[in-house]
Amino acid sequence: MSLDAHPVTGLLFESPVPPGTGWPGDPATAATPVARTSGQVDALACTSPDIAELDARITVCRACPRLVEWRETVATQGRRASFADQPYWGRPGPGFGDPEAEVLVVGLAPAANGTNRTGRMFTGDRSGDWLYAALHRAGYASQPQSVASGDGLTLRGLRIIAAVRCAPPANKPTTVEKAACSHWLDRDLELAAPRLRSMLALGSIAWDAALGSARRLGWDVPRPKPRFGHAAEAVLTTPEGRVVRLVGSYHVSQQNTFTGKLTEAMLDTAIARLGRD
Template identity: 70%
Template sequence: MPARTDPHPVTGHEFPSPVPPGTGWPQDPADPGTRVARSEGGVRRLAARARDLATLDARVSVCAACPRLVTWREEVASTRRAAYADQPYWGRPAPGLGDPHPQVLVVGLAPAAHGANRTGRIFTGDRSGDWIYAALHRAGYASQASSTHAGDGLTLGTVRITAAVHCAPPDNAPTPAERHTCGIWLQRELALAEPSLRSVLALGGIGWDAFLVAARTLGWEVPRPKPRFGHGAQARLTTGSGREIRLVGSYHVSQQNTFTGRLTETMLDDVVARL
């Protein structure tokens, strides 16, 4: 992976500058003209004005609306884990990834401190990514079963992956306020994806709740009482245009679940098959 760390043209922080595909880093979705959200109001304005997912991803990738998350993600990127001491870290929000006109949306929790916060690509470089990309590959959605770095050639077909929160949070626990602010990005993401979307896979209770809140805020018909999360839980929602969306729940692909056997490959394959 490249060793250079230049000041970013948008944020000014000395984290990795964009390099061509194949060298380990993703092409930077942002450029010097990308607007930076620095408050909940800024997120609301910039999300509403994003006319496509590429623009939304660029704005997400430089978001600085939550001070605690900004401080944490940049501290991790500066100190680094010993195993990655010779590698630069992304140190920024990890935007969504995948098909620009998705039929399936996967909603996770947040980037891992030494996973997507390091590699710049969601669910890449950690054990959680090993599980979800392997499952998507077995189902024919992903071009390969592993995801080690952003230049490894992985592509997704008909699937887009996003998160309830786009910055790595301390202790993997975003606050309610941080979840609320980042949920505004998710609302716009759903609105832009809706014309082609047919199903959603929520990884964990936070992903499940974030999707339902975003859908209800957009005016989609959500069953009442609120559908309860569980592995294999399902619900059907109706968008404002009358399209039906299937929501499927899965235990999160965290090591806490996969190492203990609470989530197995067979269980994960079963819920992916329902999409």
């Protein structure tokens, strides 16, 4: 049996990483309950008492067979050549950031050689380079680079989550997969709601997922459904009367950043709106 060494800790383990083996930031243990169906995802999400337990349960989810097979195949057999000597996380990506955050960033899904490799949202790929540099400029991130779990990066007042928590083939989760994963998103928003001020949706899928989650939680959402666009805004209201601003941004994918569809100035402007009263 061949074991890999984590580049930060030097700990040895097989990939994908079993829970509780010492990977930096791994919130799960061998005793963390595992969801194997959409119904079980719903049950485990609803009963997660806090962010830490929610993240732990997310990271061991096996409810979507296609996604489980893909993420683990990439982690064990399909590694990009430049990362061939590195261990891969190969599990769903937990949220990352301040558990008491007033701002949420909602992404689409982990990248096969980004989060699926490093175990942290938007870490180890070009999208993350853009996002964390912008969050650092805005004062949310302690450093502009996000290389690997355990590199010292922290977020203040902001937490990053995703509509889908596993890396999907061709970056395209199915409707059924998005529905199964929506329970995790619902609980993330529900736990954040008492202090939540704003959300940044990176791309139209994240925008639709955030609006759908808000409706399921009984929040007041404008009708007709607000349309996604860069710098689009929608005002949502929780049942307790808390106003939450949803801001749209083009995704920080290379398809957008390399072509100039999304510029640093555009991203900075969208992020600046998150802190506006």
